[in-house]
Amino acid sequence: DTAVSQTPKYLVTQMGNDKSIKCEQNLGHDTMYWYKQDSKKFLKIMFSYNNKELIINETVPNRFSPKSPDKAHLNLHINSLELGDSAVYFCASSHKGREPDTQYFGPGTRLTVL
Amino acid sequence: GQNIDQPTEMTATEGAIVQINCTYQTSGFNGLFWYQQHAGEAPTFLSYNVLDGLEEKGRFSSFLSRSKGYSYLLLKELQMKDSASYLCAVSNQAGTALIFGKGTTLSVSS
Numbered sequence: 001d002t003a004v005s006q007t008p009k010y011l012v013t014q015m016g017n018d019k020s021i022k023c024e025q026n027l028g029h030d031t032m033y034w035y036k037q038d039s040k041k042f043l044k045i046m047f048s049y050n051n052k053e054l055i056i057n058e059t060v061p062n063r064f065s066p067k068s069p070d071k072a073h074l075n076l077h078i079n080s081l082e083l084g085d086s087a088v089y090f091c092a093s094s095h096k097g098r099e100p101d102t103q104y105f106g107p108g109t110r111l112t113v114l
Numbered sequence: 115g116q117n118i119d120q121p122t123e124m125t126a127t128e129g130a131i132v133q134i135n136c137t138y139q140t141s142g143f144n145g146l147f148w149y150q151q152h153a154g155e156a157p158t159f160l161s162y163n164v165l166d167g168l169e170e171k172g173r174f175s176s177f178l179s180r181s182k183g184y185s186y187l188l189l190k191e192l193q194m195k196d197s198a199s200y201l202c203a204v205s206n207q208a209g210t211a212l213i214f215g216k217g218t219t220l221s222v223s224s
Contacts, residue, residue, distance in 0.1 A: 004156075033211065041199060043157070045211040056210045090156060100145055100164065101209050105156040 003027050004106035006091050012112045013081060021076045021109045023091030031055075032074035033092040033103065034066060043090070049074055050096060078111075086113045116140045118215035120202050125221045126192050134187045134200050134218045142207020148176050148187045149201040151217070157201055161187065189220075197222045 004025045013019055025032065034046040048056035052068040063079045074091060091106040117139045126132040138146070145164040149157035163169055163178035163185060175188040189196055199219050203212040 031210075040216065041151075042216050043201065043203075043214040045213070048210045050210075055208075058211075096209065100147070100162040101205065102147070102159050102162065103212060104159065107156050 004091060004093055004104050006089075006106040006109050008109060009107060010110050010112075012114065014114055015081055015083060017081050018077070018079045019081060019111070020078070021089055021091075021111075023074045023076070023106055025072055025091075025093040025104070025106075027093055027095075027104060029093035029095045029104075030071055031094050031096050031101075032068065032071075033094075034074065034076050035090045035092060035105075037088040037090060037108070039087070047074075047076075081111075081113045083113050086111055116204075116213050118202055118204060118213060120200075120215045120218045122216070123219045123221070125223065128192055128194060128222060128224050130192050131188065131190050132192060132220065134189075134202075134220070136185045136187070136202030136215055138183050138185070138202070138204050138215075140204045140206065140213060143180065144205040144207055144209045146176075146178055146185050147203045147205065147212060148174075148185075149203060151199045151201060153198075160200075192222050194222050194224065196220060 031050045037043045047066045049068045065077045068074045088108045092103040094103045120136045148160040151157040161176040168177045173190045178185045199217040201217045202215040
């Protein structure tokens with residue numbers, strides 16, 4: 001009965017590779033997010049999708065491309081991985097219009113670029 | 115600009131009360147959230163304030179003063195399991211993203 005799930009949990013790869021992280025939520029939410037948490041534990045928004053449409057795209061390199069096939073899924077594809085991409089990536093979801101618009105986080109994907 | 119400040123670390127003993135402060139300066143405001151994050155785990159929702167005042171939820175309470183750009187999280191009857199990072203986050207004007215502070219690592223000792 002997992003609410004927000006991500007795969008894989010761990011990802012170790014070489015510089016220059018392309019990788020994807022998948023996220024699914026079964027909460028019936030209409031908005032999904034990707035956050036990056038760096039080694040200093042600072043959590044920063046990357047993307048936000050509402051009803052499959054991009055509504056926020058922070059200053060993220062265009063090597064990062066989110067894709068939302070439907071409201072329950074938001075995947076993150078990363079091209080030409082760099083050392084600085086090593087971090088924990090969290091997916092989250094919420095429902096706009098609810099008060100509060102609480103975001104629920106997935107378990108995270110720890111990406112290590114060698 | 116966006117700036118959310120909270121202390122980096124705090125320590126306390128079991129059974130005590132601790133207050134974690136958060137000050138914010140953001141270009142918009144649509145509510146303030148507190149999350150708890152244990153090491154290696156996802157942030158989990160603790161509390162939400164959008165109006166001034168105190169919200170109480172069991173051992174945890176959160177206070178907001180919008181005019182001062184200030185919030186605190188109060189944890190009572192501390193337990194060892196409360197050792198975690200506590201994240202203050204402001205929802206932006208459009209409500210499309212959370213802007214997080216760097217978190218306060220709380221260590222509870224016996």
